Every structure is written in C-alpha cells, then in structure tokens.
Amino acid sequence: MAAPASAVPGATGLRGGGAPFPVPSGVRRRRAELPTSRAALLFGRRFPRSAVRVGGSGGRVPLRAAGTSGEVMIPEGESDGSVPFESDDLQVPALDDELSTEAGASDVEGVKRVAEESAVEEKPRVVPPTGDGQKIFQMDPMLQGYKYHLEYRYSLYRRLRSDIDQYEGGLEAFSRSYEKFGFNRSAEGVTYREWAPGAHSAALVGDFNNWNPNADRMSRNEFGVWEIFLPNNADGSSPIPHGSRVKVRMETPSGIKDSIPAWIKYSVQAPGEIPYNGVYYDPPEEEKYVFKHPQPKRPKSLRIYETHVGMSSPEPKINTYVNFRDEVLPRIKNLGYNAVQIMAIQEHAYYGSFGYHVTNFFAPSSRFGTPEELKSLIDRAHELGLVVLMDVVHSHASNNTLDGLNGFDGTDTHYFHSGSRGHHWMWDSRLFNYGNWEVLRFLLSNARWWLEEYKFDGFRFDGVTSMMYTHHGLQVAFTGNYNEYFGFATDVDAVVYLMLVNALIHGLYPEAITIGEDVSGMPTFATHVQDGGVGFDYRLHMAVPDKWIELLKQSDESWKMGDIVHMLTNRRWSEKCVTYAESHDQALVGDKTIAFWLMDKDMYDFMALDRPSTPSIDRGIALHKMIRLITMGLGGEGYLNFMGNEFGHPEWIDFPRGPQVLPNGKSIPGNNNSYDKCRRRFDLGDANYLRYHGMQEFDRAMQSLEEKYGFMTSDHQYISRKHEEDKMIVFEKGDLVFVFNFHCSNSYFDYRVGCLKPGKYKVALDSDAGCFGGFGRIHHTAEHFTADGSHDNRPHSFSVYAPSRTCVVYAPAD
Numbered sequence: 001m002a003a004p005a006s007a008v009p010g011a012t013g014l015r016g017g018g019a020p021f022p023v024p025s026g027v028r029r030r031r032a033e034l035p036t037s038r039a040a041l042l043f044g045r046r047f048p049r050s051a052v053r054v055g056g057s058g059g060r061v062p063l064r065a066a067g068t069s070g071e072v073m074i075p076e077g078e079s080d081g082s083v084p085f086e087s088d089d090l091q092v093p094a095l096d097d098e099l100s101t102e103a104g105a106s107d108v109e110g111v112k113r114v115a116e117e118s119a120v121e122e123k124p125r126v127v128p129p130t131g132d133g134q135k136i137f138q139m140d141p142m143l144q145g146y147k148y149h150l151e152y153r154y155s156l157y158r159r160l161r162s163d164i165d166q167y168e169g170g171l172e173a174f175s176r177s178y179e180k181f182g183f184n185r186s187a188e189g190v191t192y193r194e195w196a197p198g199a200h201s202a203a204l205v206g207d208f209n210n211w212n213p214n215a216d217r218m219s220r221n222e223f224g225v226w227e228i229f230l231p232n233n234a235d236g237s238s239p240i241p242h243g244s245r246v247k248v249r250m251e252t253p254s255g256i257k258d259s260i261p262a263w264i265k266y267s268v269q270a271p272g273e274i275p276y277n278g279v280y281y282d283p284p285e286e287e288k289y290v291f292k293h294p295q296p297k298r299p300k301s302l303r304i305y306e307t308h309v310g311m312s313s314p315e316p317k318i319n320t321y322v323n324f325r326d327e328v329l330p331r332i333k334n335l336g337y338n339a340v341q342i343m344a345i346q347e348h349a350y351y352g353s354f355g356y357h358v359t360n361f362f363a364p365s366s367r368f369g370t371p372e373e374l375k376s377l378i379d380r381a382h383e384l385g386l387v388v389l390m391d392v393v394h395s396h397a398s399n400n401t402l403d404g405l406n407g408f409d410g411t412d413t414h415y416f417h418s419g420s421r422g423h424h425w426m427w428d429s430r431l432f433n434y435g436n437w438e439v440l441r442f443l444l445s446n447a448r449w450w451l452e453e454y455k456f457d458g459f460r461f462d463g464v465t466s467m468m469y470t471h472h473g474l475q476v477a478f479t480g481n482y483n484e485y486f487g488f489a490t491d492v493d494a495v496v497y498l499m500l501v502n503a504l505i506h507g508l509y510p511e512a513i514t515i516g517e518d519v520s521g522m523p524t525f526a527t528h529v530q531d532g533g534v535g536f537d538y539r540l541h542m543a544v545p546d547k548w549i550e551l552l553k554q555s556d557e558s559w560k561m562g563d564i565v566h567m568l569t570n571r572r573w574s575e576k577c578v579t580y581a582e583s584h585d586q587a588l589v590g591d592k593t594i595a596f597w598l599m600d601k602d603m604y605d606f607m608a609l610d611r612p613s614t615p616s617i618d619r620g621i622a623l624h625k626m627i628r629l630i631t632m633g634l635g636g637e638g639y640l641n642f643m644g645n646e647f648g649h650p651e652w653i654d655f656p657r658g659p660q661v662l663p664n665g666k667s668i669p670g671n672n673n674s675y676d677k678c679r680r681r682f683d684l685g686d687a688n689y690l691r692y693h694g695m696q697e698f699d700r701a702m703q704s705l706e707e708k709y710g711f712m713t714s715d716h717q718y719i720s721r722k723h724e725e726d727k728m729i730v731f732e733k734g735d736l737v738f739v740f741n742f743h744c745s746n747s748y749f750d751y752r753v754g755c756l757k758p759g760k761y762k763v764a765l766d767s768d769a770g771c772f773g774g775f776g777r778i779h780h781t782a783e784h785f786t787a788d789g790s791h792d793n794r795p796h797s798f799s800v801y802a803p804s805r806t807c808v809v810y811a812p813a814d
Contacts, residue, residue, distance in 0.1 A: 127171045127507030130158045131530030139531070139574060140523060146486040150524070153492055154532055157499045160440075168441075171504050175448035177441045178362065182263025183240070185282055189231040190240055192248075194261060195438050197224025198409035199250040204228055205258070206246035206280070208239065213249045224409075238282065245277040252410020260360060260403050262415075262442070267347050267359070267403070268366045276349055276359065276403040281371065289375040293382040295457055298511045301712045302538070302638035303703055304389065305337040306584060308344055309368045310351070311653065312643065314683050316675035318351075321369035325377040328643075329384060331682065335646065335696075336703025339387040339513075341460055343584070345374070345450075346393060349403050352655035354584070356462060357429055358393045359404035361446050364454070371454075378455050387457040389513060390450055394443050394501075395463030396429040406430050415439050424466065426474060434467070435493035440500065447501050451509055458505070458513030460540070465518050467494040478520045485522045495534060502535025513537050515578055515638075519546075526575035541577040541636050544568060548581055548627060552597040556623060557744050561722040561729050564742075568634035569719070579635025581628050584642040587653045595648030595695075598623055603650040607684075607691045619744075621691060622774070622805035624648055625698045625767040626740060629807050632702060633738050634731065637713050639706070647685035647696035651677055694773030701772070705765050705809060711736050720754040720792040728802065730792070732756055736764065737810040741802040747777070748802045754794025757812060758786045761798055764811035768803055777803040784810060 133154035137143050143150060161171070168174040181193045192204055202218040209215040218226040226248075230239035240246065245268075247258040260267055266281035312328050313319035319328075332340050344355025347363040355365070364374045381388045397415070398404040405415050415438075416422040416430045424431055432439050450456045465473035469489050478484055498516070505512050506529075516536040518525055521543075527533025547567040551559055571577050582594045595603065598620030606617050632639045654677035658670040671677070685696035706712055714734030721730035727743035730753045737755050741748065755761070761784040768774035784798040791797035800808065 125172060125508045127503055128530060130161050130503075131532075133158075133530070133532035135531035136524050136527055136533055139527065140572075142482065143523060146482055149486040149490075150532060153495060153499075156492065157496050157529070160496060160500065161503075171444070171500070172508060174441060175444045175504055175508075177445040178263060178449050181441075181445075182261055182265065182362070183246075183280055183282070185238065189229055190238060190280075191227065191229045192218075192261070193225055193227045194218075194248055194263070195225050196248075196250060196409035196414075198411035198414060199224075199226065199252050201251040202226040203249045204230075204246065205249050206240065206278075207244040208241060208246070208280075218248075240280045240282075242280065242282045242284070244280045246280050247278055250409060254407065254410040257401075257407075257410065259408050262405060262408060263362055264360050265362050266366065266371060267363045269349070274402075276347070278360075279366075283372065287372065289372040289379070291375065291379050291382075291455055293379050295382055295455055295511065296385050296387050298457075298513055299338045299387060301706055301710050302339055302387075302513070302578060303337045303706060304339045304341045304578065304638065304640040305332045305335065306341045306343065306391075306640055306642045307332075308355070308584075308643070309342060309365075310344065311678050311680055313679055314681050316679050318367050318675070319679075321373040321377045324368075325373075325380045329377070329381050329386065333384045333386060335700050336707060337641075338385070338707075339389055339457075340381055341389040341391060341640070343391040345390050349398060349400055352657055353398075354588075354655075355391065356393055356396075356427075357398040357400075359398045359400055361397075361405075361442070362449055375454055382455070387513065388455075389458045389460055389515070390456045391462060392447065392450065392459040393462045394432070394446070394497075395461070395467045396424050396427060396431050399423075399429050415442065421470070424472060426472075427466075431466075433493075434491070434497040440497060443497065444501055444504055447505060448508070451505065451512060457511070458509075458515070458537075460515040460517065461498075461536075462517055464498065464516040465520050467491065467498070468518070468520070468522060473519060480521060482523065485520065498534050498536075499529050503529045506535065515540055517542065519543065521572065523572060524575075526572075526577070538576045538578045538636075538638055539571075540640075541571060541579040542583075543570070544579050544631060544635050545581060545583045545586065548594065548631075549586070549597075552594065556619075556742065559727070559742060561724055561727060561742065564630065565634065565719055565722050565729060565731075568631060571636070576638065577636030578638035578640050579631055580640040580642075581631040582642065582645055587642060587645070587649070591652070593645060593649065593652075594627060595620065595624055595645070595650070596652075599648070603648070607650075609689050609691060613691070617691065619805065620648075621695060622767065624695060625772065626742065626805065626807045628699065629702055629765075629767065629809075630729065630738070630740055632706065632712065633733055634717075634719075639712065641699070644680040644682070644685070646699035647692040649681060650684070650692075651681060653678060691773050694771060698767060698772040701765055705736075709734055709736055709764075709811065716756070718756065718794070720794050730754065732794075735812050737761065738807065739800055739802055739810065740807045741804055743804050745804050747804045750799045751802045752791055752797050752799050753810075754790075754792035754797045755786060756794060756796070758788070758796045760785050760813040761810040762813040763808060765809040766806070767808070768806040774806070775803070777801070777806070778808060783813060 136150065137147065164171055164174050181195065184191050194202070196202060202220070203213045204216045204218060205211045205213055216228055216230065218228040220226050233239055246261065248261055249256065249258050260276060260278035264278040266279040267276045268279055269276045307328065309321060309324045310318045312324050329340065345364055346355065346358040347360035347365050348355050348357050349359045350357050351367065364371050378388050397406065399406050401407040408414050412418050412422065413433070415432060417433045422431050432443070434440070447459065468491055470491050471489055502514055505514055514536050515538040516525060517540045519542040524533040526536045526539045529535035544567060585591060586593050599616050602614050602616045606614050654671055656671065656673040656675050656678060658673055660668040660670065662668065684690055684692045687693055711733035717731065717733050719731040721728055726748065727741060729740040731738050732755060735757065737753060739753055763778060763780045763782070766778045766780065768777050770776040778801065784800060786796040786798045788796060
C-alpha cells in the first residue's frame with residue numbers, strides 16, 4: 001500500500017549530509033522497546049527490565065516472557081504495558097517440546113522437465129550468524145557520517161538475535177511458534193494457546209460445545225498466555241471436528257467479547273452475517289493436498305505478473321483459487337513472465353481494501369476457496385516453472401475489533417502501539433509495536449508459516465516506508481539527504497524487525513525472494529543483513545510510476561529526455577530494484593492507468609481493427625509500448641506488471657459497495673454491490689480483431705527478449721544519447737542497443753547510434769511492427785554494419801531508421 005504520490009513525491013537520493021545520529025554512552029535500552037524521544041536518548045534514561053504486562057496495578061508484579069519461567073520484577077510506576085526484552089539476569093528457557101523441522105514429504109511423480117531443471121535443492125536450514133555489519137561503510141563511504149546510528153541499529157539486531165538464541169532456542173525455533181500457539185493437534189487431543197495479557201478470563205467456545213462459555217474455560221500462566229487442552233473423544237476422534245466454528249470468549253477491561261483466535265488458520269463469513277468466524281481447520285489426511293512439484297530456483301531476472309485472485313476472471317464475480325490455477329496461471333506462463341505475485345491472500349473482512357486491511361494473518365482468504373485449493377494453485381505454478389510471491393502485510397492491521405486483532409484482549413495496546421502512534425490516520429488501521437517480543441514472535445512465525453505450509457517462494461512486503469518512519473512517509477518529500485533516513489523519525493524497532501525477518505527467510509529458504517515497498521530510498525535497504533543492511537533482495541522502485549503520472553499530465557512534446565533517463569536510473573548502486581510503469585492503485589476507480597491517461601474515452605469506440613483509428617489511439621498505443629520498454633530497460637533488475645495492464649485494460653477497478661454515510665454526514669453513493677468493474681477482461685487482450693491484442697503481443701515480446709538476452713541484470717549499461725531536440729534516447733544493456741524516438745512527428749533516416757561491440761546488428765524487437773499495432777515502417781531483414789570511429793563516446797556506431805514514436809532494439813547478428 002503505497003503512500004500517495006502527492007504526499008511522497010520521492011526520488012531516491014544517492015548523497016546526503018548532516019550530523020550523525022547521537023547515541024550517548026551509557027544508554028541502555030530494552031532490546032525491542034526502543035524509545036524514540038530525544039529526551040530518552042540524550043539523557044541516557046535506564047528503562048525497566050520487564051516482560052508481558054499482567055492485568056492489575058500497583059506493587060511489584062512478577063512477569064516473564066511468553067513461554068518462559070524466569071521472573072523479572074517491574075518497579076512500580078515504570079511499566080508501560082509493553083513487552084520489552086533486555087534483561088541481563090532474565091533466565092528464559094526455550095520451549096521444551098521437540099518440534100520437527102522436516103517439511104512433509106512431497107510426491108514428485110509427474111514433475112515437468114522445466115520444473116526438474118530448476119528445482120531447489122534441499123539444504124540444511126540454518127540462519128547465518130550475525131556478522132559485524134561493517135561492509136556497508138565500504139560500499140558507501142557517505143554512511144560514515146551516520147555510523148553511530150547504523151552501528152546502534154546493528155547492535156540492537158545482534159542483541160535480539162542473542163536473546164532469541166538464549167531464550168527461544170534461536171530464530172528457527174522462534175519462527176515455528178505456530179506449533180505452540182493457536183490450535184495444535186497431538187495424538188492425545190487438541191491444545192489451544194493464546195497470548196491475551198489484558199483478559200481477566202477466557203473460554204474456548206464454538207460449535208463443538210454449543211457455544212457454552214462455561215464448558216471449556218482456559219487457564220492463564222503468569223505472563224498472559226491462556227491455554228486449554230481438550231482430550232480426544234472416547235473413539236479417538238478429535239474433540240473439535242474439522243470445520244467447526246470457534247472463538248475465544250474473554251472478559252476484558254472493555255467488557256465481554258468473542259474474538260477469532262489470533263493464530264487461526266482459516267476463517268469464513270457465513271451468508272447474511274457481517275463478522276467472520278474462526279474455523280478449526282484440520283482435514284483428514286486423505287483430504288490434505290500433497291505437493292507434487294519442486295519449487296523453482298530464483299530467476300536471475302525477475303519478471304513479475306501481479307495478480308488478485310478475486311478479480312482475475314473476465315466474468316463479474318469473485319474468482320476462485322481453482323479457476324485461477326486452471327485458467328490464469330497458464331496465461332501468465334504464456335505471456336512470458338517467470339513470477340506471479342498474488343495480492344489479498346491473508347484474510348481480510350473488507351473486500352474493497354484490496355487485501356491490505358488484514359484481519360486473520362495466518363488464514364488464506366476463504367472468499368476464493370480452501371487452503372488445500374490454494375496449495376494446489378501454488379503447486380501448479382511450480383509445475384509451470386513460475387515463482388510464487390505473496391503480497392504480505394506486516395505494516396499494519398485492520399481496525400476491526402470483531403474479527404481482527406484490534407482490541408483483541410480488550411486493551412488498546414496488545415499487538416499495537418497505544419494512542420495516536422498505534423493508528424494510521426490515512427489508512428484507518430492499527431500499527432504494530434515492533435518493540436514487543438510477542439509481536440516479533442507473531443510476525444516472524446507468520447512469515448515462516450506461508451513459506452513452510454504453502455510453499456510460497458517469497459514476499460513483497462507492503463507499506464515498508466510506513467513501517468520505517470514514525471511519520472510513515474506521509475506529507476514528507478524525501479530528497480535523498482541522509483538525515484532523512486538516520487534520525488529521530490526512524491522507527492529503529494521496525495527496521496530491526498525487517499532485518500530479523502530477512503535474515504530468517506534467507507537463512508532458512510536461500511532461494512526465497514524478498515521485495516520491500518519503499519518510496520524513501522533508504523540506503524542499505526537492499527543490502528545483506530550480515531553486511532549491515534536491512535536485507536531485502538529488491539526495493540520496489542516506487543518513484544517511477546509517480547513520475548510517469550507527472551509526465552502523462554503534460555503533452556509528450558514537452559517531455560525532457562534527460563528527466564526520463566534520470567527518473568529510471570536514479571537508484572542506489574549495488575541495491576537491486578523491481579521497476580514498474582504503473583501501480584495497481586492507478587487501476588482503481590478515481591485514478592487512471594497509463595492507457596487511460598493516453599487514450600481516454602476513445603478506448604471504448606476505436607479499438608476495433610475494422611474501424612478507423614484516431615490520433616489519440618495511435619499516439620496512446622505507441623507511447624504505451626515505449627513507456628513500458630524503457631521502464632524495463634533502464635528502471636531496475638526486475639520488472640512488474642499488474643494484470644491486464646499489459647494490454648491497456650480499459651476498465652477501472654470498482655469493488656462492490658453500497659452507499660456510505662461519512663461521519664461528517666456526507667453521503668457517498670455505491671455501485672449496487674456490482675462486480676461488473678471488479679474483474680479483468682482478458683478476452684479483450686486475446687481478441688485478434690482488437691488493438692488491445694497488439695499491445696498484449698508487444699508485452700509478450702518484451703518478456704521473450706529479456707528471457708533470451710537477460711538485459712535487465714546485465715553488468716553493462718551505457719546511455720550514449722539523450723537528445724532533447726531530436727527527442728532521442730539511445731542506450732546499451734548487455735549486447736543490445738535500444739533506440740527510442742519520442743518525437744511526435746519527426747522520423748530520422750540514417751540516424752547514427754553508438755555501440756560498444758563492432759560487427760553486424762539486426763532488429764530484435766520493433767514496437768512499430770504491424771503485429772504490435774504499429775505501422776510497419778522498419779524492415780526487419782535489414783542488416784546494420786558498424787563503422788569504426790568514436791560516436792557519442794562509443795568506439796563504434798551504425799545507422800538506423802528511427803520513425804517517430806517508436807522503440808527498436810538491435811542485437812548482434814552473430
């Protein structure tokens with residue numbers, strides 16, 4: 001969920017200056033309860049050694065971290081209700097049960113050759129040691145001025161790792177807390193555990209006990225974890241039948257409430273009801289899906305097709321995992337993408353939130369089908385050789401109190417910060433307290449759960465800018481000054497959590513991919529944790545679509561070639577980016593996609609090939625192709641496209657909704673809860689009698705070109721020409737030479753372009769080809785021979801014909 005472009009017109013900066021972040025000597029901070037106030041930092045306040053807050057007040061209350069036995073005394077008046085972790089004298093044993101780390105055996109019969117060739121080899125699962133975190137200063141000497149902040153950040157990470165090793169048995173065991181919390185079946189029965197320190201009493205209720213709150217009352221340990229064990233029935237069957245609705249009834253400071261268990265694995269919304277119900281999910285062995293295909297290796301060049309299962313049907317309905325598996329995945333493979341990114345997997349009560357207001361973090365959305373059907377979808381993607389990325393939301397949570405985490409135990413804090421810091425005023429959602437031991441347990445285990453149970457191949461982390469700064473990136477214009485990244489506005493707790501989760505993922509799943517949605521351009525973001533970085537594999541290059549929107553509001557005749565190149569290349573050296581020309585937010589009602597900016601209402605009447613075109617259509621189709629190719633060519637080491645945008649999807653996304661009345665009394669009309677605009681008209685891109693088809697075929701050709709030449713990740717890149725009068729951009733990527741003519745009317749004969757390698761060149765891709773909706777002005781059989789002599793600072797050059805509003809890629813003929 002990106003910060004709006006109007007609030008964050010962020011350009012990724014490369015340099016900065018200013019005073020280093022002060023960390024006075026003698027300051028001791030609790031491991032994860034980092035104060036952000038200047039007073040706390042400057043006056044070296046000693047913070048209390050405390051653990052989970054227990055209800056009640058006054059006196060000295062013995063507390064301990066969840067799952068432990070050691071006690072720590074909290075001086076009266078110093079407890080803030082949070083869950084910190086530093087204590088030199090705190091002795092917390094690891095969870096004592098032996099927990100298997102072996103994944104279920106997979107049936108590999110029938111594996112396709114493409115999957116076999118790209119299979120991930122099984123390796124020992126070990127989170128690497130912390131390292132010294134010093135390499136970042138060699139990579140970027142400008143960071144020396146912020147060494148205090150960065151070394152403090154890394155010391156906090158190292159101390160947390162040490163504490164987790166000592167008290168929880170290491171990150172590997174800590175991240176399997178879903179085997180302790182929530183519902184877990186053993187040979188003897190079912191155990192249910194829940195951390196709810198604010199609750200005064202708790203009982204497990206559901207269909208299995210006729211919702212009787214007195215039947216299965218839970219007991220609480222000293223630090224706020226409630227527990228109950230239900231023995232098997234006399235016949236050996238489970239005391240809670242598979243598919244039963246369940247909730248936990250708690251007496252809390254805010255009254256009696258029924259909550260869906262926080263670690264629930266499945267939840268459903270009954271017909272005619274608004275709140276969701278938790279479901280005890282434990283299907284019999286014969287109904288459990290068994291993965292058949294190995295996970296693909298991480299591709300060197302990442303080409304992502306971003307999707308939403310619910311709206312992935314051409315029909316006005318909520319699509320299913322099964323239909324997506326059978327109909328959409330083969331389509332993605334055929335288009336030439338090697339990764340599929342799926343939005344809205346985590347359960348969310350409000351469909352119109354695009355999946356970003358998560359209510360049940362461990363549960364796949366039941367709107368689209370069952371967990372087993374989701375597993376079959378992922379397995380089919382692996383069979384096709386597609387990497388599957390999940391759009392995971394750890395940046396915030398739904399504000400719902402009936403079916404989410406908000407107010408779970410009747411308190412304002414629990415998983416979140418208290419007061420205004422715990423509320424995102426723009427997103428109307430709750431913000432996690434990353435300085436809380438149990439929050440770390442919950443989120444780290446959540447990431448592990450999706451990788452382990454569902455075989456996802458990685459994550460795109462949503463809203464990371466919001467996490468890393470207390471201002472959440474709102475109403476802030478990032479200029480690239482390093483003071484913006486390493487100061488008092490930085491939420492170091494959140495950054496350290498991101499370091500932990502990246503270390504966990506890359507340690508246990510070496511082929512897994514992590515992408516962070518960050519508009520700020522924080523240095524070290526996509527640098528290894530061991531080297532002192534945050535640890536992401538890629539930053540999502542969010543400034544690019546924002547800049548294209550700015551340009552599309554102008555006539556293309558006024559576009560500056562230097563500005564376009566700067567926008568696409570203005571990113572940190574050695575930190576990889578996933579680039580994209582337009583975001584999924586632009587497809588929502590009230591915004592505009594690139595195609596709609598370019599062609600507007602003409603898209604509805606002039607896209608049939610048997611009808612004459614218009615200047616708007618001709619211009620729009622030409623620029624649509626050019627924008628996408630130059631973004632892919634210069635914008636990063638990975639590329640992302642939201643489903644349907646490859647062919648210029650003509651309809652916006654409007655989730656079904658009824659009329660609303662805002663708190664100020666203003667009425668907002670609904671759309672009669674219609675799904676008509678909440679779908680993707682793939683049939684338009686497939687129809688060879690429509691101009692959409694040519695745009696789709698060009699996108700397919702782009703992916704094919706990258707697959708063949710690997711230009712996105714090539715070490716060689718040289719931009720030889722940015723000519724403002726000619727509106728020409730020429731650059732080399734790998735062995736390829738890209739020639740862009742953005743001029744609205746001028747075409748150039750015998751236009752000389754520089755190159756590195758001598759020899760004969762041929763046309764590898766031509767946006768003006770008739771099959772791509774162009775005018776066919778380029779002869780594809782022509783051979784272009786280089787001449788010696790410097791041109792545009794290149795040792796060789798050759799002549800081309802550059803028609804107006806076209807892009808042509810030349811490759812060595814030999």
